[in-house]
Amino acid sequence: DAKTTQPTSMDCAEGRAANLPCNHSTISGNEYVYWYRQIHSQGPQYIIHGLKNNETNEMASLIITEDRKSSTLILPHATLRDTAVYYCIAFGNEKLTFGTGTRLTIIP
Amino acid sequence: KAGVTQTPRYLIKTRGQQVTLSCSPISGHRSVSWYQQTPGQGLQFLFEYFSETQRNKGNFPGRFSGRQFSNSRSEMNVSTLELGDSALYLCASSLFVYQETQYFGPGTRLLVL
Numbered sequence: 001d002a003k004t005t006q007p008t009s010m011d012c013a014e015g016r017a018a019n020l021p022c023n024h025s026t027i028s029g030n031e032y033v034y035w036y037r038q039i040h041s042q043g044p045q046y047i048i049h050g051l052k053n054n055e056t057n058e059m060a061s062l063i064i065t066e067d068r069k070s071s072t073l074i075l076p077h078a079t080l081r082d083t084a085v086y087y088c089i090a091f092g093n094e095k096l097t098f099g100t101g102t103r104l105t106i107i108p
Numbered sequence: 109k110a111g112v113t114q115t116p117r118y119l120i121k122t123r124g125q126q127v128t129l130s131c132s133p134i135s136g137h138r139s140v141s142w143y144q145q146t147p148g149q150g151l152q153f154l155f156e157y158f159s160e161t162q163r164n165k166g167n168f169p170g171r172f173s174g175r176q177f178s179n180s181r182s183e184m185n186v187s188t189l190e191l192g193d194s195a196l197y198l199c200a201s202s203l204f205v206y207q208e209t210q211y212f213g214p215g216t217r218l219l220v221l
Contacts, residue, residue, distance in 0.1 A: 043198050043212025091208040098151035
């Protein structure tokens with residue numbers, strides 16, 4: 001699986017959009033970009049995934065650059081319950097490889 | 109639909125003992141994966157079972173083993189426990205094997221003294 005790079009931590013004001021970047025410059029053509037999050041002391045939760053096109057679901061939007069070397073997860077209206085560690089994963093080798101993720105803190 | 113359940117939720121053992129953890133996947137899911145999470149190493153893949161067979165394995169010693177039953181429930185066993193085995197053990201289920209969309213349970217927190 002391609003290596004991903006994410007900022008260690010980020011803050012976002014409650015009610016604002018949280019934009020979490022991920023760099024995956026070595027991603028190969030058949031690797032999907034997956035996002036999971038882990039709220040303190042719980043198991044990781046699937047958020048969204050994409051290959052080339054931008055994707056949106058009830059939780060978030062995923063913007064992937066045209067060259068696929070980076071992506072951004074967008075939580076449109078962050079709430080305190082969105083405080084968590086967010087993992088960006090380039091999946092292509094049969095198992096999920098979690099990095100260190102971004103610790104997102106939503107500020108009231 | 110009920111989520112992934114893991115038992116027990118908390119466990120305290122001493123060095124040298126063995127432990128068995130249990131995982132019940134979401135109904136209809138046939139694949140179960142196990143992960144270890146520690147502050148130092150993060151989330152690491154242990155193994156994946158599908159149709160009662162281990163399909164994928166991470167880089168863990170042979171003290172870590174697992175099995176899956178015909179109803180897709182899975183157990184994980186760690187023998188000769190070491191202090192470094194203290195961790196949160198997470199189970200995840202998916203419909204089929206090698207799937208990237210996995211649904212995680214709450215985990216079993218193991219403390220080895």
